[in-house]
Amino acid sequence: MMKRLMLLGAAPLAISAIMPAAQAQDATVAKRVDRLEKEMRAVQRQVFPGGAPAFFEGEIAPDTVPGERIKAATPVADLTARVDALEAQLQTLTGQSEQNAFQLRELEKQFAAYKAEIDKRLPPAAATEAVATPASLPVVTTAKPPTPTLASTTPAAAPTKKPAPTPAASTKPDAARLALVKKVEIPSSGNETKDAYDYGYRLWEAKLYPEAQAQLKQVVTKWPTSSQASFAQNLLGRAYLDEGKPSLAAVAFYNNYKDRPSGARAPHSLMYMGVALDKLGRKADACKAFRELEEVYGDKAPQDVRTDAAAAKAKARC
Known part of the structure; x- marks a missing residue:
């Protein structure tokens, strides 16, 4: 009987001790469930943007503290x-x-x-260039003026007129030059600009430098913005250089580089300008041209230009 009474007395005490622990556990579970529901709603808003606010209510409050970031591992934190x-x-x-x-x-x-x-x-080109013959008939007169006769130098013969040179003496050199020019075939592909340049190239290749210069000048003057203009102006400088006129060559090369820096022959002209300046004895300016070639074009310059420039720099001792 006593044992029963003792058990009955202890039961309320045990129940009262268990109740707070159960209530605390329920509260923890409820918090976890609430948190999971909030996270699930946040995920639903990401998967179904624009959902009805009755089902997807806002859970993320605006940032009220300047500079504070959401540090939780959420999509917003990742963004x-x-x-x-x-x-x-x-x-x-x-x-x-x-x-x-x-x-x-x-x-x-x-x-x-x-x-x-x-x-x-550099001197201006117009002041030193020789007058070229027309491109349609690029023949250069090479005949010398006739030598005065002994009678013409005497005082008694002074009032009389000089005897005119015979036709054979005046036309023989021109005929020889004309024969050389006629050997150069005039291209006729139908492309007027290219044909004009190709004809100048063939004249240069035949070492008819004055005739080639006249033809190439015509190409540059008539089609200054064409792709052939860069080729023609560069070859004009080459013709001057091959003829032994480095001053005119330097001017032609510089004008091509200045007027057409993106042209196909602009790097070539810059390199040959250095060569022409070196021939004029202006090594410092020649080295500047070679440095300009490296700085402006670098590896974009054709391989043959870079090879020739390296050899020219070594020759000029840059």
Whole structure:
């Protein structure tokens, strides 16, 4: 009987001790369930954007503290990290762009100074060029004036007129030159610009340099913006150089590089300008032209130009 009474007395005490623990466990489970439901609703909003607010109510409050970021492993945190990375990359690119712009401005200043210096030093082409014959009949007269006779030098014969040279003496040199020119075939592909340049090239290849110069000048004057103009102006400089006129050659090469820096023969002209300046004894200016070739075109210049420039630099001792 006593044992029963003791058990009955202890039962309320045990029940009272168990109740708080059960209530605490229920509260923990309820919190976990609430948290899981909130996370599930957040996931549903990501999967089904624009859902009805009755089912997908807002769970993420606006950021009220400046600079504070959501640190939880959620899609928003991932997007925040990606945006931060993009901002850092944008800042890096902006810095690189500003550096490139500054370097480009410096190069433009150096090139402008170099151009001004060359313009001051090189003589104008119009002042020193010889008058060329028409391109339609590029024949150069090589006959010398007739030698005065003994009678014409005496005082008694002074009032009389000089005897006119015989036709054979005046036309024989012209005929010989004309025969050489006639041997050069005139191309007729139908492309007027290309045919005109090709004819100038054939004259140059035949070592008829004055005739080639007249033909090539016509190409540059008539079609200054065509692709053949760069070829023609460069070959004009080559014709002067091969004829032993490095001063005129340097002017022709420089004009081609200045007027058509993106032309197909612009690197060639810059390299040959250095060669012409070296022939004139202006080694410092020649070395500047070779450096300009490396800085402006670099590896974009054709391989043959780079090879010839290396040999020319060694010869000029740049």
